[in-house]
Amino acid sequence: MKLIKPKFWQTKNFISFILYPLSLATYLINISKLLLIKKRFAIKTICIGNIFVGGTGKTSLAIEINELLNNKFKTIFIKKKYKNQVDEINLLRNKGEIILSNNRENALLTASKKNFEVAILDDGLQQKNICYDLKIVCFNSEDALGNEFMLPAGPLRENVNAINKYDLIFINGERKNYKLLTKLKSINKKLRIFEGKYKPLNLKKFNLNKKYLMFCGIGNPHEFEKTLVKYKFDICEKIIFPDHHKLTKIELKELKDKAKKGNFTIVTTEKDFFRLSKIERKNIKFLKIKLEINDKKNFQKTLISKL
Structure with missing residues (x-):
């Protein structure tokens, strides 16, 4: 979904009430979806999704889960084929086997026939x-539940009480959001909640004495900015595009001209970087990050116990 989340989604206000x-x-x-006949598959399935639209770290978590399980199981990623999500597809492809399909059911049948034991679905809870x-x-700790309204008045795909139907909650982000934790626990005290944050892997490739122009087109651009600030990047200019945005030639030229004029180094996310062609990547650097899961051993045990 290509969007920049509207500000009114974060609070209960005149627009959201309208x-x-x-x-x-x-x-x-x-409600109508709940009436559908549910199908089981021979292959074990882990679905990582969200009820908050965009920017909750599903792909990063899918990659970490694959790393935690692939020594014990023959794993495969399953991703629904969307033209504007080539960035996420490439990240998954670099980390393991993947089946792309317009139909998740067909993909699961194919995975079963190929004798994979666990399918990790990046998205699909709906x-x-x-x-x-x-x-x-x-969830992302910064956006949390927004104004707690469902689309289009708010950012939620389902009522917040729908989390009762799910097995685990994962919250990523730089800050610990106690208000979000309290809200989730008030819905269900037995909820298993895990947390994590992003850690840079290629920080040594950056000169932190330089000034930077940051750009990105991801679901939660502010989390990327917070990571840069945490690791002492001097961000003098920032440009935010919609999620999964592919830069036009004009936009790319404007970015590079602005960087040259201000003597800035351009920094972006790994996803944004790999949307660019090899020629377009000239004079652009990306911060490679990894999701670091708190209490990773317990998280791994919990995953295995469910399979």
């Missing part, structure tokens, strides 16, 4: 006709 009646459509769609063995909902 749009609130339209959220009934989202609610009715969710497909209610598949009976997943483990369902993980991701």
Whole structure:
């Protein structure tokens, strides 16, 4: 989904209340999905998704789960084929086997026939006709639940109480959000909640005495900015594009001209970098990051116990 999240999604305000009646459509769609006949598959399934639109770290978590399981199981990523998500597809492909398909059910059947033992689905919680063995909902600590309204009045795909139907909650982000933790626990005290944050892997490749122009087109650009600030990047200019945005030639030229004029080094995310062609990447650096899971051993044990 290509979007920049509107500011009114973060608070209960005039615009969100005006749009609130339209959220009934989202609610009715969710109710109708619950009536679908659920299908089980021979292969074990872990679905990593969200109820908050965009920028919750699903792909990063999918990669970490694969690393935690691939010594014990024959794993494979399953990703629905979207033209504007080539960046995420390439990241997954670099980390393991992947099946791309317009139909997740067909992909699971193919994975079973190829004798894979565990399918890790990057997204898919809203497909209610598949009976997943483990369902993980991701949140970002900064955005949390927004204004707690459903689309279009707020950023939620489902009512927040829907988390009762899921097995694990994963929260990523630089700051610990106690308000979010309290809210989630108030819905279900038995919820298993894990947390993590992003750690740079190629920091030594950057001269932190220089000034930087940051650009990105990801679901949660502010988390990327916070990571840069934490590691002492001097961000003099920042340009935010919609999630999964592919830069046009004009936009790329404007970026590079602005960097040259200000004597800035251009820094972006790994996803944004690999959307560019090899020629376009000239004079652009990316910060390679890894999701660092708190209490990783317990998280791994919890995953295995569900399979």
